[in-house]
Amino acid sequence: MSNTDTPSGTGIDRGALERYLEEQFGPAESFEATEQDGGSSNRTVFVAWGERELVLRCAPEHERVPYLLHDVLGEYGMLSVLTGTAVPVPQPVASCADTSVLGVPFYLMERVDGEILGGEEPARFATPECRQRVGELVIDTLASLHTVEYDPSEVRAVPEGTTAEAVEAHVRNLEDALGTTGRDLDRALEVGEWLREHVPEPPERTLVHGDYKPDNTMMAPSESPQITAVLDWEMAGVGNPRADLGWLLNYWSEAADPDPITPEFEERYGDHELYGTVTEYTREDSTFMAHPSYPSRAELVDRYERRTGIEYRHDRFYRALGLFKLTAICERFYEAYLERPETAKDTYPMMELIPPVLAERATLVVDGETRL
Numbered sequence: 001m002s003n004t005d006t007p008s009g010t011g012i013d014r015g016a017l018e019r020y021l022e023e024q025f026g027p028a029e030s031f032e033a034t035e036q037d038g039g040s041s042n043r044t045v046f047v048a049w050g051e052r053e054l055v056l057r058c059a060p061e062h063e064r065v066p067y068l069l070h071d072v073l074g075e076y077g078m079l080s081v082l083t084g085t086a087v088p089v090p091q092p093v094a095s096c097a098d099t100s101v102l103g104v105p106f107y108l109m110e111r112v113d114g115e116i117l118g119g120e121e122p123a124r125f126a127t128p129e130c131r132q133r134v135g136e137l138v139i140d141t142l143a144s145l146h147t148v149e150y151d152p153s154e155v156r157a158v159p160e161g162t163t164a165e166a167v168e169a170h171v172r173n174l175e176d177a178l179g180t181t182g183r184d185l186d187r188a189l190e191v192g193e194w195l196r197e198h199v200p201e202p203p204e205r206t207l208v209h210g211d212y213k214p215d216n217t218m219m220a221p222s223e224s225p226q227i228t229a230v231l232d233w234e235m236a237g238v239g240n241p242r243a244d245l246g247w248l249l250n251y252w253s254e255a256a257d258p259d260p261i262t263p264e265f266e267e268r269y270g271d272h273e274l275y276g277t278v279t280e281y282t283r284e285d286s287t288f289m290a291h292p293s294y295p296s297r298a299e300l301v302d303r304y305e306r307r308t309g310i311e312y313r314h315d316r317f318y319r320a321l322g323l324f325k326l327t328a329i330c331e332r333f334y335e336a337y338l339e340r341p342e343t344a345k346d347t348y349p350m351m352e353l354i355p356p357v358l359a360e361r362a363t364l365v366v367d368g369e370t371r372l
Contacts, residue, residue, distance in 0.1 A: 012045065012058075012102055020101055021049050024094050024108075028052075042072055042234055046111065054093060058106035060343075073097055074156055075233040076107035081154055081207075086144040088229050112229040118215025121288040124223055128293040133225045135295035136303065138214060141227055142248060143307040146206040146241040158210060158239035163202045166243070167195045167321065174328035177335045188327050188359035194366050195321055200314040208244040210235025213251035214289065241310055246318025249297050249372070250326075250361075253290040258369050260360035274353040297372050315372045316365055323362035331355045 018031055028050030036044045045056040057072045072095075079092040095107035115122065117134070125134055160166030171192040178185060209216075211232055220228040261278075288294075295303070301312045312318075334351035337344040364370040 012056075016102055017047075017056075020096065021047070025049055025052065042075075042232075047108070053111035054108045055090065055111050056106055056108055058102065059104045071234065072107055073105050075236065076109075078155065078207075078233045078236045079109060081150060082145075082148065085148050087141060087148060088227055089233075090229050090231070112218055114218040114220050114228045116215050116231075117217045117219050117227075121291075122219065125219075125225055130225055131291060131293040132295060134219075135289075135300060137225055137227050138217060138248070139295075139300045139304050140307060141217065141230060142209070142212055142244065143304050145209060145212075145230075146244065146308050146310060148207050150207055150238075152238065155207065156237045158208060158235070158237040160239075163240055163243070163321075164199045166240075166325075167192070167199060170321075170325045170328045171196070174324075174331055177328065177331040180335045181331060181338060183331075183355075185327070185331070185355060185359055187363050188324065188355065191320055191324050191327075191359060191362040191366055195317065195324060198314075198317050200317055202240045203242055203310055205238050206241045206310075208236060208239040208241060209233065210237070210239070210244070210247075212244055212248050215251075241308070242312055242314065242318050243321060245301070245304060245312055246315065247322040247325075249300070249315075250319055250322045251289075252297050252300065253287040254296060255290045255292065256371070257290070258364055260357050260364060262360075265356070265360055269353070269356060274350055278350055278353050278357060301372065316368065319370075319372075320362045320365045323358050323365060327355045327358040327362065330358060 012033065012035075014031075014033070017033065021028070021031070030048065030050055032046075032048040033056070034046050036046060043058050043060055045058070047054040047056050057075065059072055076092050076095045079089050082089045083091060090112050091110040093108040093110060095105075096102070097105050099105060117138075125131060158166075160169045171189075174185070174188060174192065209230065211234070212230070216230060216232045217227050218229040218231060220226040301315075304310070305312055330351045333345075333348050334355065337348035337351060341348075361370070
């Protein structure tokens, strides 16, 4: 096997990776590695070492975004903590903090067979019974995470600390990005001020995912719905379970939800060529959940409360907090695109329009227009 080129579609040194794999698992007759699309923070590479199917996770070499978690070793630690619990996760295999190997820290996990619950509804689930079951599985898995017993010494805290500190961190993150992009996102900053004025008392802390949503769950290739793995744990740790639930609810559409791209919005931003692309992009957030056969957001909350004993209070705050956090993150992506367009991910140009759309969505939540 050649050890001088790079795996297909990756910037990872093939020879270095091959040597590492051979040290870890012994020689193999074949070796393939292909970087996967999707995700905006860390990189995912499918690795076939002989007959063994693995997934490599590492931070990007160039387009790292300030404030985002690129701590893949922390992700590896979370997978290790959750292995054997009721939360389905890929089996962690090995981690490497030595940046002389691939240039960045990385880890390997077993590859899980299944399909991401995003984009279009799986045809085999297009029945009222399956749709109901999908909703139950998504919320039950989050409830299982929030009720896992854990050793605090083995799990990091989420970086924002308290809820008030989280608000300040997100506001600062957005303001820093706007200092580079030079954009006017007054709607978003108004939401930030509202959040500052309405910080509630937090519940007892639990393990949290930080980015729990349908397209971070993988469904088994079976006729009946079954979650085989929850993915993308880079923002996980010990934190506020209500914030985790509020984040999920932002990705659970309902038919009555108002469209943030109104005639007034279009007048403000002009005849933008990205409208169609953004609409298509947001469908990847599983907007098929708006079908009436799926549980409503209120039904998800009711089931969550019954299974965890955690009361989901201050809904507007936590959903607005999630959308504001995402607005700040996406503005960071746009900042990275403006500063380093040659290394930016394909989705980054869309960030010209996505933060304003998210700010509108957050405003609709704050104003009570997007109801639970």
